[in-house]
Amino acid sequence: MPQxxxxxxxxxxxxxxxxxxxxxxxxxxxxxxDLAGALAxxxxxxxxxxxxxxxxxxxxxLPYRGVRLTATGRRLALRVVRRHRILxxxxxxxxxxxxxxxxxxxxxxxxxxxxxxxxxxALVLGDPPYDPHGAPIPTRDGExxxxxxxxxxxxxxxxxxxxxxxxxxxxxxxxxxxxxxxEVGTRFEVVDRQPFDGPVTIGLPGRPPVALGLALxxxxxxxxxxxxxxxxxxxxxxxxx
Amino acid sequence: MPQxxxxxxxxxxxxxxxxxxxxxxxxxxxxxxDLAGALAxxxxxxxxxxxxxxxxxxxxxLPYRGVRLTATGRRLALRVVRRHRILxxxxxxxxxxxxxxxxxxxxxxxxxxxxxxxxxxALVLGDPPYDPHGAPIPTRDGExxxxxxxxxxxxxxxxxxxxxxxxxxxxxxxxxxxxxxxEVGTRFEVVDRQPFDGPVTIGLPGRPPVALGLALxxxxxxxxxxxxxxxxxxxxxxxxx
DNA sequence: ATCATCTATTAGGCAAGCCTAATTTCGTCA
DNA sequence: TGACGAAATTAGGCTTGCCTAATAGATGAT
Ligand SMILES: [Mn+2]
Ligand SMILES: [Mn+2]
Ligand SMILES: [Mn+2]
Ligand SMILES: [Mn+2]
Numbered sequence: 001m002p003q004x005x006x007x008x009x010x011x012x013x014x015x016x017x018x019x020x021x022x023x024x025x026x027x028x029x030x031x032x033x034d035l036a037g038a039l040a041x042x043x044x045x046x047x048x049x050x051x052x053x054x055x056x057x058x059x060x061x062l063p064y065r066g067v068r069l070t071a072t073g074r075r076l077a078l079r080v081v082r083r084h085r086i087l088x089x090x091x092x093x094x095x096x097x098x099x100x101x102x103x104x105x106x107x108x109x110x111x112x113x114x115x116x117x118x119x120x121x122a123l124v125l126g127d128p129p130y131d132p133h134g135a136p137i138p139t140r141d142g143e144x145x146x147x148x149x150x151x152x153x154x155x156x157x158x159x160x161x162x163x164x165x166x167x168x169x170x171x172x173x174x175x176x177x178x179x180x181x182x183e184v185g186t187r188f189e190v191v192d193r194q195p196f197d198g199p200v201t202i203g204l205p206g207r208p209p210v211a212l213g214l215a216l217x218x219x220x221x222x223x224x225x226x227x228x229x230x231x232x233x234x235x236x237x238x239x240x241x
Numbered sequence: 242m243p244q245x246x247x248x249x250x251x252x253x254x255x256x257x258x259x260x261x262x263x264x265x266x267x268x269x270x271x272x273x274x275d276l277a278g279a280l281a282x283x284x285x286x287x288x289x290x291x292x293x294x295x296x297x298x299x300x301x302x303l304p305y306r307g308v309r310l311t312a313t314g315r316r317l318a319l320r321v322v323r324r325h326r327i328l329x330x331x332x333x334x335x336x337x338x339x340x341x342x343x344x345x346x347x348x349x350x351x352x353x354x355x356x357x358x359x360x361x362x363a364l365v366l367g368d369p370p371y372d373p374h375g376a377p378i379p380t381r382d383g384e385x386x387x388x389x390x391x392x393x394x395x396x397x398x399x400x401x402x403x404x405x406x407x408x409x410x411x412x413x414x415x416x417x418x419x420x421x422x423x424e425v426g427t428r429f430e431v432v433d434r435q436p437f438d439g440p441v442t443i444g445l446p447g448r449p450p451v452a453l454g455l456a457l458x459x460x461x462x463x464x465x466x467x468x469x470x471x472x473x474x475x476x477x478x479x480x481x482x
Numbered sequence: 483a484t485c486a487t488c489t490a491t492t493a494g495g496c497a498a499g500c501c502t503a504a505t506t507t508c509g510t511c512a
Numbered sequence: 513t514g515a516c517g518a519a520a521t522t523a524g525g526c527t528t529g530c531c532t533a534a535t536a537g538a539t540g541a542t
Contacts, residue, residue, distance in 0.1 A: 011499065032520055045500050047521050052498085064507060064520055094335075095361045105355060112353035114346055120336045252529065273490055286530050288491050293528085305490055305537055 006079065010111040013080045014039060015049060016058060017110075019069055020077035025146045029066035078138040083118050084110040085131035085138075088168075090121040092132045099132040099183070100174035133174075134165030134184040134221065149221030152200055153214055155190045162187045165221030173216065180210055187225065247320065251352040254321045255280060256290060257299060258351075260310055261318035266387045270307035319379040324359050325351040326372035326379075329409070331362040333373045340373040340424070341415035374415075375406030375425040375462065390462030393441055394455055396431045403428045406462030414457065421451055428466065 008016075018038045022030045032050065036043040054061040058073035069077060087106040091097040097105070119140065122128070129145075130136055138144040147164065155161050163186045166177065177183065181204050191209050192201035199211040212220075249257075259279045263271045273291065277284040295302040299314035310318060328347040332338040338346070360381070363369070370386075371377055379385040388405065396402050404427045407418065418424065422445050432450050433442035440452040453461075 009498075033518090041499090042501060043520065044502075044522080049499070051521095091358075095358070095365065097361075101357075105358060108353040108355075109350070112349040114349075116342075117332070117336070117346055120338075124336065250528075274488090282529090283531060284490065285492080285532075290529070292491095 006076070006115070008076065011049065012053065012056075012058070013076075013111055015053060016069065016073055016077035017080045017084070019059065019067060020074065020081065023069065025144065027068075029062075029068050031066050035067075075142050078142045078144060080110055081144075082138040082140070083113055085135060086118050086122050086125070086128075087113065088131045088133070089125050089128045089137070093125060098174075098178075099168075100171040100178070102132060103168045103171070130184075131168075132184070133168040134163075135168070147221070147223075149223060151218045152190070152202070152212070152220040152222050153217035155200075155222055155224065157190050157193055159190050160187065160225040161190060161222040162225055163220060164223045167219040173219075180204070181207055182220075247317070247356070249317065252290065253294065253297075253299070254317075254352055256294060257310065257314055257318040258321045258325070260300065260308060261315065261322065264310065266385065268309075270303075270309050272307050276308075316383050319383045319385060321351055322385075323379040323381070324354055326376060327359050327363050327366070327369075328354065329372045329374070330366050330369045330378070334366060339415075339419075340409070341412040341419070343373060344409045344412065371406075371425075372409075373425070374409040375404075376409070388462070388464075390464060392459045393431070393443070393453070393461040393463050394458035396441075396463055396465065398431050398434055400431050401428065401466040402431060402463040403466055404461060405464045408460040414460075421445070422448055423461075 015035070018035055019030050022028075022034055022038060032043050032046050035050075036046045039046070041049075050059070050061050050067055053059050053073070054067070057070060058076065059067045059069050061067045084106045087109050088102040091102045091105055092099060122140075128137060134147075136145050136147060149164050150161075152161070152163075163182055163184055166174065166184065168174065182188075186204065188202045188204045190200060191203045192211075194200075197214050199213055200217040201209050201211045203209040256276070259276055260271050263269075263275055263279060273284050273287050276291075277287045280287070282290075291300070291302050291308055294300050294314070295308070298311055299317065300308045300310050302308045325347045328350050329343040332343045332346055333340060363381075369378060375388075377386050377388060390405050391402075393402070393404075404423055404425055407415065407425065409415065423429070427445065429443045429445045431441060432444045433452075435441075438455050440454055441458040442450050442452045444450045
């Protein structure tokens with residue numbers, strides 16, 4: 001069972017990390033089905049594993065109600081997240097990886113590196129606060145500063161914004177963003193948003209405007225640079241939490 | 242099963258590597274017991290695993306006669322060895338690890354790194370020919386140049402020699418060698434050898450002579466710098482293969 | 483040749499994780 | 513209230529690797 005360097009199995013670490021990821025940073029109970037989807041494992045198998053993790057005190061499981069990490073579970077999850085993200089930084093900064101290739105590599109390495117190695121990497125990198133996709137890196141002692149970002153899908157027309165965070169699971173998508181000139185830190189203007197789940201069109205300096213599908217636009221975390229536009233588009237909702 | 246990056250299980254990779262290590266570089270069949278000892282696994286379990294590896298075409302198993310790697314098995318074993326040794330180099334040269342700490346780390350990482358990552362590390366390092374303990378690193382295409390070294394235990398008195406290779410499994414032993422001023426490349430003179438499995442005494446420039454136990458002396462691979470001493474000691478044997 | 487002693491294999495079991503199929507529970511809507 | 517569909521759990525199985533105990537093969541000494 002202890003094939004990782006902290007005595008947890010690879011499966012356990014991936015479960016904890018996935019639960020943490022699905023629960024936001026706190027609170028919210030995670031459904032069996034969602035977890036099964038995230039891990040590409042059958043719901044029945046997840047049920048079984050949750051019982052075990054619960055027995056080990058890593059999460060609390062109200063049957064038919066979902067799971068919630070315990071303090072211990074959350075701490076261990078954040079440890080894995082830190083490893084994963086430090087690794088991604090190291091691979092891009094020191095070994096010439098593209099941002100679209102690091103996730104798969106880190107997904108395996110996160111279970112094999114020791115704390116010692118992770119901290120040496122962090123030291124060499126100067127304790128980076130964000131990974132190459134803009135995700136915040138938990139500190140050694142398990143703190144994490146979740147940036148409050150707005151999905152591109154909800155940025156009002158006319159706004160000047162900056163791309164701050166991208167979901168890293170799909171390498172293809174990251175390559176696509178690169179081809180558009182979009183990376184973490186890129187500034188752009190939202191020039192159009194079509195209703196009925198239509199695309200979002202953005203303009204980057206020196207490039208023709210591009211229309212992005214709503215599904216993609218929902219996964220792009222942005223920081224607003226220019227506040228309210230003059231006339232708010234009719235399909236905009238009040239900014240939900 | 243495919244939890245490594247080449248589709249082999251961690252267990253399989255460790256078995257292949259251990260068999261390769263015990264067989265020298267060729268030929269010699271490996272006994273179940275020796276393998277069990279090297280892997281710290283019961284002989285019964287090893288028997289079972291050998292049947293599986295044999296069925297998968299990685300080795301040939303004559304029951305009660307030991308095993309021998311097939312060409313495929315040897316190729317895969319060398320791939321793991323290359324990973325392991327490149328990793329050890331990278332950890333010492335780029336991340337400030339001491340030579341006594343790298344083995345344990347590499348033992349886990351060797352199953353998680355991709356070929357891509359290993360080759361990037363090798364590139365950054367300039368394709369090192371030896372790992373930090375002096376062991377030769379197989380090339381990408383599975384060739385390995387086994388250096389012909391003489392165990393310190395067999396170096397004649399009066400000879401000037403150089404430490405070229407050290408077994409890396411025991412961190413404590415490596416720390417001990419460091420404390421004596423011995424590392425790969427260190428030159429010294431053999432000043433005494435006691436019969437009846439007695440210790441070997443060596444002299445390093447600027448240090449008082451040190452007597453080393455025979456068991457240790459047998460694991461230190463040396464290159465001779467000065468040939469025949471004047472009077473060969475009476476307990477010396479003709480240099481065996 | 484025979485026995486004692488290793489060495490190796492087989493027999494029987496177990497835990498971790500995964501799967502599919504069957505069943506139960508939840509929640510919602512008529 | 514009752515029934516239906518979705519979500520979750522349970523039942524039953526499988527593979528990988530590992531273990532201990534029991535058996536069988538190889539070997540050297542008598
Ligand atoms: Mn990632
Ligand atoms: Mn993972
Ligand atoms: Mn090593
Ligand atoms: Mn290993």
